[in-house]
Amino acid sequence: xxxxxxxxxxxxxxxxxxxxxxxxxxxxxxxxxxxxxxxxxxxxxxxxxxxxxxxxxxxxxxxxxxxxxxxxxxxxxxxxxxxxxxxxxxxxxxxxxxxxxxxxxxxxxxxxxxxxxxxxxxxxxxxxxxxxxxxxxxxxxxxxxxxxxxxxxxxxxxxxxxxxxxxxxxxxxxxxxxxxxxxxxxxxxxxxxxxxxxxxxxxxxxxxxxxxxxxxxxxxxxxxxxxxxxxxxxxxxxxxxxxxxxxxxxxxxxxxxxxxxxxxxxxxxx
Numbered sequence: 033x034x035x036x037x038x039x040x041x042x043x044x045x046x047x048x049x050x051x052x053x054x055x056x057x058x059x060x061x062x063x064x065x066x067x068x069x070x071x072x073x074x075x076x077x078x079x080x081x082x083x084x085x086x087x088x089x090x091x092x093x094x095x096x097x098x099x100x101x102x103x104x105x106x107x108x109x110x111x112x113x114x115x116x117x118x119x120x121x122x123x124x125x126x127x128x129x130x131x132x133x134x135x136x137x138x139x140x141x142x143x144x145x146x147x148x149x150x151x152x153x154x155x156x157x158x159x160x161x162x163x164x165x166x167x168x169x170x171x172x173x174x175x176x177x178x179x180x181x182x183x184x185x186x187x188x189x190x191x192x193x194x195x196x197x198x199x200x201x202x203x204x205x206x207x208x209x210x211x212x213x214x215x216x217x218x219x220x221x222x223x224x225x226x227x228x229x230x231x232x233x234x235x236x237x238x239x240x241x242x243x244x245x246x247x248x249x250x251x252x253x254x255x256x257x258x259x260x261x262x263x264x265x266x267x268x269x270x271x272x273x274x275x276x277x278x279x280x281x282x283x284x285x286x287x288x289x290x291x292x293x294x295x296x297x298x299x300x301x302x
Contacts, residue, residue: 048231056179056182092150102155122156122160162177
């Protein structure tokens with residue numbers, strides 16, 4: 033049951049901010065399988081299961097390669113079925129895979145459960161939440177995406193700390209279970225109930241330019257921003273797309289490697 037149309041007419045502020053908060057919740061919970069979170073599990077899992085850190089870190093690489101391959105498919109699914117469907121199913125799968133990681137005592141099982149989580153982390157949630165926010169904000173898009181990034185940073189800070197505390201109390205296996213449940217509690221209901229694909233779908237315009245219901249679809253309020261749309265072929269021909277893609281990709285390769293082994297490095301250093 034989606035209440036977006038009902039709620040959008042009754043909120044005293046632009047409904048896009050609720051959409052931003054909902055998208056932000058997905059950015060937070062994806063950090064349940066972030067490399068900084070896995071880093072907290074490295075020592076206890078390696079000692080308990082007799083695995084090397086190389087083996088544990090390999091699941092990150094497998095998930096990263098798989099998400100690179102599957103990302104174009106995710107984009108197509110969002111265009112065809114909508115970001116709400118993709119995000120809802122992604123949160124469900126992320127919660128399940130995180131929960132099951134607590135029972136992964138064989139390398140192949142760990143690679144499957146955590147690898148799936150890494151795919152969800154890197155592809156559908158990242159793409160889906162960004163797409164939704166971009167549709168709801170045009171003039172304020174920079175601000176909105178900045179807040180979305182803050183939500184991700186909160187998850188990157190919070191989940192490793194929470195995991196560290198829980199591991200000390202319950203052990204690493206139960207902690208994975210609790211993180212999986214936490215994913216559902218934080219993000220599943222908001223995405224399923226609150227999220228709307230576009231402001232036009234609930235009778236609004238981007239950025240809150242006109243909070244009233246649009247009675248005439250041909251009427252464009254003064255000051256409204258018309259967004260420039262690109263086809264896939266047009267975008268692929270722009271140097272900026274390739275510069276951003278390659279630069280961002282190389283950045284994440286370095287960041288992922290550092291985050292995965294940071295906790296162990298500090299513990300080894302004393």
